[in-house]
Amino acid sequence: MSKNRKTNNLFIVFLILTTGWIWCISCSGDTPYLVLSPSTPPTPYELPQPWGFGKMEIPEDNPMTVQGVELGQQLFFDPILSADSSMSCRSCHFPDRGFTDNLPVSRGIHGTSGLRSSMSLVNVGYMDTGLFWDGRVMSLEAQALLPVADSSELAHQWSRVEWNLRKDPTYRQAFSDAFGITDTAALTRDLVVKAIAQYERSLVSSGNSRYDRFRAGTLELTPDEAIGYDLFFDISPEVKDAECGNCHNAPLFTTNEFVNNGVQPAKTLADFKDLGRGAVTGNRYDNGKFRIPTLRNITLTAPYMHDGRFATLEEVIDHYNEGGQISPNIHSLVRPLGLTEKEKGQLLAFLRTLTDEE
Amino acid sequence: MKYFALLLLASSLFILGCEDKPDEQPVTSLDLIWKANYDGETFLTFKDYIYPDGRKIQFNNFNFFVSDIALISSDANGARTELVEVDFVDLSYDETQLAAAEEGKKINIKDLPLGEYSGIKIGFGVQADLNRSKPTDYGSGHPLTRNFWDGWSSYIFSMIEGAADMDNDGEIVTGGADTESFTYHSGTDEVYNEVTFDQEIILTDTNAPITLNINVAKLFINANVNFDENGDGYLDIETFRGTHSGPNGDFTIPTTIMNNFSSAVTIE
Numbered sequence: 001m002s003k004n005r006k007t008n009n010l011f012i013v014f015l016i017l018t019t020g021w022i023w024c025i026s027c028s029g030d031t032p033y034l035v036l037s038p039s040t041p042p043t044p045y046e047l048p049q050p051w052g053f054g055k056m057e058i059p060e061d062n063p064m065t066v067q068g069v070e071l072g073q074q075l076f077f078d079p080i081l082s083a084d085s086s087m088s089c090r091s092c093h094f095p096d097r098g099f100t101d102n103l104p105v106s107r108g109i110h111g112t113s114g115l116r117s118s119m120s121l122v123n124v125g126y127m128d129t130g131l132f133w134d135g136r137v138m139s140l141e142a143q144a145l146l147p148v149a150d151s152s153e154l155a156h157q158w159s160r161v162e163w164n165l166r167k168d169p170t171y172r173q174a175f176s177d178a179f180g181i182t183d184t185a186a187l188t189r190d191l192v193v194k195a196i197a198q199y200e201r202s203l204v205s206s207g208n209s210r211y212d213r214f215r216a217g218t219l220e221l222t223p224d225e226a227i228g229y230d231l232f233f234d235i236s237p238e239v240k241d242a243e244c245g246n247c248h249n250a251p252l253f254t255t256n257e258f259v260n261n262g263v264q265p266a267k268t269l270a271d272f273k274d275l276g277r278g279a280v281t282g283n284r285y286d287n288g289k290f291r292i293p294t295l296r297n298i299t300l301t302a303p304y305m306h307d308g309r310f311a312t313l314e315e316v317i318d319h320y321n322e323g324g325q326i327s328p329n330i331h332s333l334v335r336p337l338g339l340t341e342k343e344k345g346q347l348l349a350f351l352r353t354l355t356d357e358e
Numbered sequence: 359m360k361y362f363a364l365l366l367l368a369s370s371l372f373i374l375g376c377e378d379k380p381d382e383q384p385v386t387s388l389d390l391i392w393k394a395n396y397d398g399e400t401f402l403t404f405k406d407y408i409y410p411d412g413r414k415i416q417f418n419n420f421n422f423f424v425s426d427i428a429l430i431s432s433d434a435n436g437a438r439t440e441l442v443e444v445d446f447v448d449l450s451y452d453e454t455q456l457a458a459a460e461e462g463k464k465i466n467i468k469d470l471p472l473g474e475y476s477g478i479k480i481g482f483g484v485q486a487d488l489n490r491s492k493p494t495d496y497g498s499g500h501p502l503t504r505n506f507w508d509g510w511s512s513y514i515f516s517m518i519e520g521a522a523d524m525d526n527d528g529e530i531v532t533g534g535a536d537t538e539s540f541t542y543h544s545g546t547d548e549v550y551n552e553v554t555f556d557q558e559i560i561l562t563d564t565n566a567p568i569t570l571n572i573n574v575a576k577l578f579i580n581a582n583v584n585f586d587e588n589g590d591g592y593l594d595i596e597t598f599r600g601t602h603s604g605p606n607g608d609f610t611i612p613t614t615i616m617n618n619f620s621s622a623v624t625i626e
Binding site: 052053054055057128233234235237245246249250251255262283284285322323324325326327328329330331332333334335336 | 403404418419452454455492493494495496497498504506507508509519520521531532533534535537539540541543608
């Protein structure tokens with residue numbers, strides 16, 4: 001009997017010590033180093049390649065996997081990335097709005113307004129000249145680091161994000177499955193942004209827009225759309241040249257270059273309200289330049305331009321038809337086009353063919 | 359018998375091991391350097407120059423493709439040594455990039471045989487086989503990932519963009535209803551221009567560069583009276599402010615500009 005009591009006492013002491021140890025490590029702010037085991041090796045992700053698209057370049061240190069893309073999608077839509085758990089990446093990039101937020105400039109968790117409009121993420125994996133309107137980061141992984149810690153966006157601390165994710169058994173398993181990590185200390189921001197980047201690379205055009213089906217030879221454009229196509233790409237001399245295709249070339253409908261498209265009036269190179277690319281390169285001749293956005297799904301992504309100044313595509317077409325605002329380094333092709341109301345309507349009809357139907 | 363076979367093998371190895379290695383041909387590398395000037399002045403974007411008709415002119419973009427660059431051997435058969443299949447030459451340097459403009463765009467070619475050459479052949483534009491491809495056929499960093507015009511199914515062989523004092527009021531207006539910009543884009547197979555420059559080139563192991571200087575002003579020389587209303591021998595940029603060649607378009611100006619590379623380029 002006394003032997004049993006002694007055993008019981010020892011067991012109680014053991015329980016107290018164990019509980020105390022677990023309590024200590026859980027309150028210390030350090031990570032519980034729990035051993036994980038991936039359920040299966042990650043499965044390579046087959047990226048769709050619509051007709052006419054090139055092969056997307058995937059970083060060697062972040063190959064796409066089914067598990068990685070799924071995890072990235074989960075993170076993209078999860079407000080766990082914001083300080084007050086009220087916003088996620090999706091809050092500025094709604095899938096049904098062409099992955100934009102339809103606001104002139106995006107808002108952060110405290111209602112603070114950012115400086116620029118949110119950019120579409122469709123085909124963002126093909127953007128190889130830099131991301132954001134000013135191209136200040138070169139990779140999706142590096143890009144995804146910034147909004148989380150930006151006080152005007154998700155306003156969180158990465159160390160807290162890491163801690164919250166490590167606490168969550170579902171995320172622990174998902175990271176283990178996607179990246180093969182075997183202890184939670186390896187669940188870092190680097191893997192978080194890798195997963196998000198994988199998901200973002202999967203956001204490729206469906207290839208079933210009216211334009212895509214026309215190019216694939218399975219659909220005929222309406223007469224107005226066809227003339228709009230000609231206006232856009234300057235195909236026949238009988239139709240005016242609206243000069244669109246120079247910057248918005250197919251199949252991505254952007255060349256990913258940085259240009260001044262004449263939306264900001266500037267008497268000198270120092271007079272731009274938003275320096276754009278110039279603030280990144282430090283070259284004043286880049287002031288007022290912004291990345292050329294894709295026109296795919298353009299009907300879903302109003303308002304337009306880096307500051308959302310144009311509410312409609314009609315306003316955008318009027319802007320170009322009038323030759324833009326005077327500024328020293330405006331692109332030479334931004335000049336009065338002489339389009340009639342009918343031609344503007346035909347151009348708009350063509351722009352509407354660029355919307356994915358899935 | 360076994361020892362004999364071993365002896366034979368050892369002897370063979372000895373003889374093969376002592377055999378003189380075939381002479382390796384000495385090779386060198388070569389820098390092709392592209393530079394631009396405007397009638398002798400270093401060419402810079404957004405800088406005022408004077409067009410032959412007296413008006414102020416400035417440029418904001420000047421680039422072009424070159425294809426099938428080869429050295430022509432001095433010997434009787436005139437054999438070609440291929441240097442470059444295709445490259446993109448962008449000489450749009452602004453005043454903050456003066457040092458880069460003076461240094462020029464350099465293409466380094468390695469493992470060239472030493473020897474004497476009588477000239478260099480350069481294709482201005484994208485040669486026909488490659489012009490059937492598209493930017494999406496290439497990975498990033500390849501010269502042909504840019505400047506493709508979908509409407510022509512062709513690369514834009516050369517781009518010359520800028521603005522000039524079209525109304526001769528002393529100011530150049532850029533943007534708005536009264537913009538004075540010009541844009542000359544040349545492309546499609548019809549305007550590809552292959553030129554052989556006669557020039558003695560001796561490749562030694564000292565890696566002397568070949569500098570190709572382009573006088574941008576000479577690209578506007580125009581023998582076609584239809585596009586030279588003031589008769590000064592240069593393209594009338596006030597009247598003809600732009601061109602897109604296009605499969606059904608008028609090729610006169612693009613052909614003229616691409617042909618003018620022959621006389622605009624000098625070799626040092």
